[in-house]
Amino acid sequence: xxxxxxxxxxxxxxALVFSACGGQDDPVIINIPTEDDEVCCTxxxxxxxxxILAGYKEVTGLSRQSAGSYTIKVYARNANLHVGYNDIYxxxxxxxxxxxxxxxxxxxxxxxxxxxxxxxxxxxxxxLDQVESFPIYHTWVAPLMAGEWTLPFNYRIKxxxxxxxxxxxxxxxxxxxxxxxxxxxxxxxxxxxxxxSPHNLKTGVNTISAYISKKSDDATQPYxxxxxxxxxxxxxxxxxxxxxxxxNNEPLTLQKDGSYQGKLNLSxxxxxxxxxxxxxxxxNNVAGGEELSDLYWTxxx
Amino acid sequence: MxxxxxxxxxxxPQDTVFKEAAIDEVVVSATVGTGKKAISKGRVASIxxxxxxxxxxxxxxxxxxxxxxxxxxxxxxxxxxxxxGMKIFYACTDKMDPVTSYVESSNLQRISLNSGLxxxxxxxxxxxxxxxxxxxxxxxxxxxxxxxxxAGFESNGSVQVYGVxxxxxxxxxxxxxxxxxxxxxxxxxxxxxEINFSQFQKTNAFANLGWQPVDNHIxxxxxxxxxxxxxxxxxxxxxxxKAEGIITSLSYRREQLKGFFxxxxxxxxxxHITHNMDDTKRPDVIIHMDMPGESQTAxxxxxxxxxxxxxxxxxNYDAYYNTLFADMTMYPDGGKPxxxxxxxxxxxxxxxxxxxxxxxxxxxxxxxxxxxxxWQHQRINNDEGYQALNIYFPGMDRVNSRFIGRIAASYAxxxxxxxxxxxTGYGMRAPTVTESYGYFLNNTFDQYDYIGNPHLKNEKxxxxxxxxxxxxxxxxxxxxxxxxxxxxxxxxxxxxxLSPMTIGAAGVKIYQNLRHAxxxxxxxxxxxxxxxxxSFENRLTYSYGRESTHARLPLIAPLSxxxxxxxxxxxxxxxxxxxxxxxxxxxxxxxxxxPTTGYAVWHLNVGGRFMLGxxxxxxxxxxxxxxxxxxxxxxxxxxxxxxxxxxxxxASFQL
Numbered sequence: 001x002x003x004x005x006x007x008x009x010x011x012x013x014x015a016l017v018f019s020a021c022g023g024q025d026d027p028v029i030i031n032i033p034t035e036d037d038e039v040c041c042t043x044x045x046x047x048x049x050x051x052i053l054a055g056y057k058e059v060t061g062l063s064r065q066s067a068g069s070y071t072i073k074v075y076a077r078n079a080n081l082h083v084g085y086n087d088i089y090x091x092x093x094x095x096x097x098x099x100x101x102x103x104x105x106x107x108x109x110x111x112x113x114x115x116x117x118x119x120x121x122x123x124x125x126x127x128l129d130q131v132e133s134f135p136i137y138h139t140w141v142a143p144l145m146a147g148e149w150t151l152p153f154n155y156r157i158k159x160x161x162x163x164x165x166x167x168x169x170x171x172x173x174x175x176x177x178x179x180x181x182x183x184x185x186x187x188x189x190x191x192x193x194x195x196x197s198p199h200n201l202k203t204g205v206n207t208i209s210a211y212i213s214k215k216s217d218d219a220t221q222p223y224x225x226x227x228x229x230x231x232x233x234x235x236x237x238x239x240x241x242x243x244x245x246x247x248n249n250e251p252l253t254l255q256k257d258g259s260y261q262g263k264l265n266l267s268x269x270x271x272x273x274x275x276x277x278x279x280x281x282x283x284n285n286v287a288g289g290e291e292l293s294d295l296y297w298t299x300x301x
Numbered sequence: 302m303x304x305x306x307x308x309x310x311x312x313x314p315q316d317t318v319f320k321e322a323a324i325d326e327v328v329v330s331a332t333v334g335t336g337k338k339a340i341s342k343g344r345v346a347s348i349x350x351x352x353x354x355x356x357x358x359x360x361x362x363x364x365x366x367x368x369x370x371x372x373x374x375x376x377x378x379x380x381x382x383x384x385x386g387m388k389i390f391y392a393c394t395d396k397m398d399p400v401t402s403y404v405e406s407s408n409l410q411r412i413s414l415n416s417g418l419x420x421x422x423x424x425x426x427x428x429x430x431x432x433x434x435x436x437x438x439x440x441x442x443x444x445x446x447x448x449x450x451x452a453g454f455e456s457n458g459s460v461q462v463y464g465v466x467x468x469x470x471x472x473x474x475x476x477x478x479x480x481x482x483x484x485x486x487x488x489x490x491x492x493x494x495e496i497n498f499s500q501f502q503k504t505n506a507f508a509n510l511g512w513q514p515v516d517n518h519i520x521x522x523x524x525x526x527x528x529x530x531x532x533x534x535x536x537x538x539x540x541x542x543k544a545e546g547i548i549t550s551l552s553y554r555r556e557q558l559k560g561f562f563x564x565x566x567x568x569x570x571x572x573h574i575t576h577n578m579d580d581t582k583r584p585d586v587i588i589h590m591d592m593p594g595e596s597q598t599a600x601x602x603x604x605x606x607x608x609x610x611x612x613x614x615x616x617n618y619d620a621y622y623n624t625l626f627a628d629m630t631m632y633p634d635g636g637k638p639x640x641x642x643x644x645x646x647x648x649x650x651x652x653x654x655x656x657x658x659x660x661x662x663x664x665x666x667x668x669x670x671x672x673x674x675x676w677q678h679q680r681i682n683n684d685e686g687y688q689a690l691n692i693y694f695p696g697m698d699r700v701n702s703r704f705i706g707r708i709a710a711s712y713a714x715x716x717x718x719x720x721x722x723x724x725t726g727y728g729m730r731a732p733t734v735t736e737s738y739g740y741f742l743n744n745t746f747d748q749y750d751y752i753g754n755p756h757l758k759n760e761k762x763x764x765x766x767x768x769x770x771x772x773x774x775x776x777x778x779x780x781x782x783x784x785x786x787x788x789x790x791x792x793x794x795x796x797x798x799l800s801p802m803t804i805g806a807a808g809v810k811i812y813q814n815l816r817h818a819x820x821x822x823x824x825x826x827x828x829x830x831x832x833x834x835x836s837f838e839n840r841l842t843y844s845y846g847r848e849s850t851h852a853r854l855p856l857i858a859p860l861s862x863x864x865x866x867x868x869x870x871x872x873x874x875x876x877x878x879x880x881x882x883x884x885x886x887x888x889x890x891x892x893x894x895x896p897t898t899g900y901a902v903w904h905l906n907v908g909g910r911f912m913l914g915x916x917x918x919x920x921x922x923x924x925x926x927x928x929x930x931x932x933x934x935x936x937x938x939x940x941x942x943x944x945x946x947x948x949x950x951x952a953s954f955q956l
Contacts (some may be wrong), residue, residue, distance in 0.1 A: 205695065
């Protein structure tokens with residue numbers, strides 16, 4: 001009872017303060033001091049972080065791993081990752097109050113599929129990028145096949161470091177009929193062509209990104225983006241429409257961030273084959289070919 | 302009595318020599334023997350058959366229903382069609398539903414055609430001409446009550462037509478309303494072959510109301526509901542499940558005003574059309590698809606009419622907003638549906654001011670001047686459709702504004718058996734939604750997919766026309782010609798870079814402005830009347846169309862002849878005649894047109910009006926294509942054959 005009364009008094013006090021300020025817009029921010037104020041974010045930041053992560057789900061088996069008094073959260077489009085390119089986001093919360101921590105890094109993500117007789121890794125980004133200035137880090141992984149995988153990583157949260165391997169995660173098959181990863185061989189090495197963000201494609205002009213990852217000599221090590229320079233010509237067609245194609249597509253070229261970017265024009269929804277013609281820095285064909293090459297991604301928008 | 306004439310008569314004084322070279326009318330809800338053109342099938346004739354009576358009109362047939370009127374060898378894009386001044390736009394991307402298909406003969410009193418750029422006040426974009434369908438309103442102080450019933454039957458295709466309507470009228474109030482039903486099975490061509498998918502069924506209901514709370518203050522309302530179902534289009538790859546139109550209007554009119562204007566009419570209107578294509582009944586459909594379309598138009602106009610001294614003038618302000626939406630979903634066997642917008646929900650706002658002045662300089666000399674200016678603003682309302690067009694036109698604007706206008710002048714002279722009329726005009730039209738924003742619209746005429754071009758310029762045209770008539774006692778000879786010189790003529794041209802969407806299509810065409818094009822139409826008519834009950838009418842027409850690359854334009858009528866021998870005796874009218882056309886060897890081969898062979902087709906009919914007690918009866922009996930000739934005209938889409946021999950009989954009763 002007395003508590004509630006105290007609240008009323010406080011409210012009255014605020015009302016007086018605000019009316020006294022007479023139209024001044026500056027809000028009165030009262031930070032509640034905590035023992036580690038410097039690692040937590042402001043309410044505004046927390047609001048922005050939840051806006052950024054809205055629409056994403058925590059990845060089962062990967063998210064909510066504990067490290068000291070912190071919890072590491074991992075987000076993706078769905079609770080299970082799928083074959084092909086997946087965006088993933090890392091965030092660290094203080095376990096006791098759920099507030100986000102600013103000072104952390106994640107490194108050495110090492111996806112691994114253990115098939116008994118053999119083990120292999122898969123294409124993955126070679127770095128994590130901070131999302132704007134918020135304590136969220138983005139990366140991507142592109143599992144080659146469905147099944148049980150592990151995705152261990154290293155962390156540093158303030159002065160605390162360690163490795164977490166989590167429980168095995170279940171990678172789902174890609175939707176029926178699509179093919180978001182293709183491979184080619186060059187000088188006895190295997191390269192993977194990973195189509196970025198396949199869920200974001202829509203009718204119209206799409207700026208698309210892709211990655212060319214090279215299979216590691218030790219197949220259990222992550223397949224990082226190749227250091228070679230390529231160009232990928234694209235030729236989209238609709239197999240259900242007599243290979244109807246679209247004009248004004250632009251080849252994918254290497255960007256500073258290691259991705260390949262170009263323009264993909266999709267004139268309607270449905271199934272599209274994006275035929276690829278991979279050329280090296282000198283313009284020599286290294287995989288696929290002109291127009292209806294047999295090297296192609298298949299998407300379904 | 303004066304108010305009766307005014308209320309009934311929307312007949313303006315210019316229905317005289319003024320527009321000798323330019324105006325043509327067909328009376329729809331008329332009984333036999335009323336001077337103006339009336340079709341022998343009488344009240345049960347279809348709108349398309351009525352339109353075919355107009356001398357500058359040809360009909361493009363894609364089936365046995367919903368023919369597309371072509372005026373001066375120009376189709377829908379270059380022709381304005383209004384219903385009592387109301388704008389209405391078709392909802393099918395494949396032109397399966399010209400707006401004239403959403404009314405029925407029983408709705409109309411007459412169809413008025415203004416040839417060329419001298420359009421009716423509400424018309425915009427009328428280079429070829431403007432058609433106004435005048436609704437049939439019984440008016441105040443007419444017969445207190447009148448009942449009509451009509452029925453018709455045609456042997457070829459078992460066509461059945463039934464209609465009833467009623468009219469009530471007093472000094473303060475009138476109403477007329479009715480329903481009409483039409484049903485046709487597949488028809489047979491001249492060789493007896495059944496033309497599959499040529500059936501249709503249509504129901505139309507209408508009501509008109511008039512209220513005059515105070516003399517000369519008139520409130521009028523109209524509602525038309527029209528629904529056609531199971532319509533076959535033998536010339537096309539698809540049929541239509543349903544085509545539905547609702548047309549409404551409310552107007553307020555002042556009559557007998559003093560001063561500069563004697564009449565002021567303001568009307569607000571709304572119409573809504575939905576159109577659903579259907580390929581489920583066709584064999585060998587590679588990919589089943591749904592293609593619905595929707596057109597909505599709301600608008601108003603305000604028309605002032607007046608006369609003073611030698612002048613009869615009209616001032617009209619009009620505005621309308623129309624949206625056109627059409628999409629297509631294709632269902633490949635076992636595959637994921639494919640979706641696109643074929644008309645990306647385009648909103649068009651158009652507002653304009655029109656002026657006309659008819660001047661009688663002397664009893665022999667007349668001048669007519671008309672002008673209209675309009676501002677049009679268009680916007681693509683659907684984002685997905687806009688994004689898709691961006692592939693083909695990177696960086697295109699989502700909105701488009703433009704000014705369009707027209708101006709025309711004509712001079713007529715009439716004295717002792719000689720009539721002379723000359724006229725000229727200059728005007729422009731904005732590209733249609735199909736021409737600007739259409740998306741992969743397959744045209745079965747040339748097998749191309751068409752994509753609109755948002756960067757099109759207005760199409761401009763300069764018109765010259767003239768007519769000379771000599772009337773002797775028994776002979777009347779009339780020679781008539783008009784010529785249209787286009788700049789930035791809009792037509793689809795192949796773009797070999799682009800890949801068609803339709804399986805089996807020849808390629809993709811993009812609408813372009815051609816530098817120039819010309820269309821010339823000439824007619825020679827000779828009417829001979831040896832005795833008052835007998836007349837022999839002859840009409841010979843020749844047209845020519847060519848564009849700047851020297852290619853012939855498509856769908857230009859070949860040399861054709863129409864001959865009719867008419868016999869009138871008391872209440873009986875009989876007619877026998879022939880329609881002939883030469884092979885159209887100079888057809889638009891560049892545009893996918895192939896020649897049609899020449900033909901001669903004969904017809905006979907007899908009709909009469911009788912009194913059966915208090916009931917007036919009109920009876921008609923006739924035969925079309927008397928010798929069961931197998932033929933198709935140049936305007937039969939993909940050369941679908943015309944009807945073979947067809948015997949019809951119909952009757953209408955009036956009480």
